[in-house]
Amino acid sequence: MTSSTREREPRLDDAEFRSYYGRPVIKRPIWHVPHMPAYLYLGGLSGASSLMAVLARATGRPRLARTTRIAAAAGAAGGTVLLIAELGRPTRFLNMLRMFKPSSPMSVGSWILAAQGGLSAAAAASAVTGILPAAGDAAALATAVTGPLTATYTAVLVADTAVPAWHAGYRELPFLFAGSALASAGAVAMLTTPRADAGPARAVAALGAAAETAAATMLERRLGLVGEPYREGRAGRLLSAARALSAGGGLLALLAGRSRAATVASGLALTAGALCTRFGILEAGRASAADPKYTVVPQRERLDASAVR
């Protein structure tokens, strides 16, 4: 082979690696769109709404307490329906509660979601009907534990896979999901609660959007080659849209106390941003699994480094 000036200039990000006809080494996640990312969104919405409901009740904001309890119940119920529809054998969904298995984030998550779904439904039912208020309060209080777990276990769920972009992001993903959940719940509460009662919801939305934006930036920057799917292609476009929408919606939330229009714009932008985040994460996982480079190069580097040692 002679060297030719027509050869492509080597790029810095060109990773030298060998593969079997460019085929992926691992299987890509088979979870469907929109089920899986929509569940991630609804689970986050439910979990963060629960936390807000508890504090709204404790600080004497009945209207906010009521809307957030309903959002928490609706999110958990809708998410559960999506999860069941996602199964290859939906009629066997109860097998999820056949055992409690700490090594499986999906088993742990099924129990968390079952608790969150039941408790948030009880809390919402009590708030809407006015029946058994003490039991409703107790159920709501318990969701202060199950809520944050519902919103964050899903990060462990995706990270505990062989998908390089997900596995390597196990530090950032929980914070991304937590921020996204806060922004989602703050947005829905802003949209459904009278402005005068929605001050804390606006604060939750703004803090959530800030956390979501910061964690997404970390995820894109810290992982090097493995983080490439977060920056490129369809996932990259979804995540940049998410960042713009979340940041914009978060800033608007700071002003949303003054106008109905700003409230609506902020709430919709944050909701769209949170959804883009969730869809972008699934897309990044698919892209990460599809290209053998992301599996082979880091493993080869690890082997070569240990051989030198």
Next chain:
Amino acid sequence: MAERMGFFTDTSICIGCKACEVACKEWNQLPDDGFVFEATSYDNTGALGASTWRHVAFIEQQPVWTADGTTGDGDGDGGEKPFQIGPDGRWLMSSDVCKHCTNAGCLDVCPTGALFRTEFGTVVVQSDICNGCGYCVPACPFGVIARREDDGRAWKCTMCYDRLRGGLEPACAKACPTDSIQFGPLDELRERAAARVAELHALGRTEARLYGESPDDGVGGMGAFFLLLDEPEVYGLPPDPVVPTRNLPAMWRWAGAAALTMAGAVALSFLGSSDRLLGRGGPR
């Protein structure tokens, strides 16, 4: 528990006949995967999957003639490799299969208990329990297990659990005409494999190496391991696989920290001066 059983696949004597693929399909009554022409090699199977539990890989490495009349390998990166490809090139063939890992990602993450460890130390899906959640699919570092979409459940090699219980060897090993696929107690296979590598090295085939035989690797050793003649990634195998659950405690710690941060952020929003800053209402 019976002795841990395994496969040792010696790819140096694989002739690429695909009898293992056929025997597996027949014994396990696996549906066909359609008739695909990959147009890359004699491999028209492609990869392991829900209905393909043995897969023969074909790698054709052609020599690259250099200016000084010597040959390099087919990768065009010069003669840096510890072997020479003859003027006619060389063919690598390897029958891939589920690794039946000591620390199996699929088994760890299965939420229903459908995946279990048998008395032979193998990993098997119970099809009457699997609800098709699909979590095992991206959890496998080798891309072995998959969901059959018309059926909705996950499937993979059982190391012929039914035959093992009946005292028979798995169908693929039985059908292999060159004994490239060897079945037996794992300890015995490891000894046999070490001897085979030493033999090949003595013959000057220094590129021979074992893959997956060491209990110290990222999956705690594979129940099905291989003798390869090139880097694992050339055969489509991950060079340094690690079971994803190895980092699970750390993942839960980070998630716990995020959950607490979330609670803190909500508390701050309610208990701070948020009403004065952000709204006109304020608590009554």
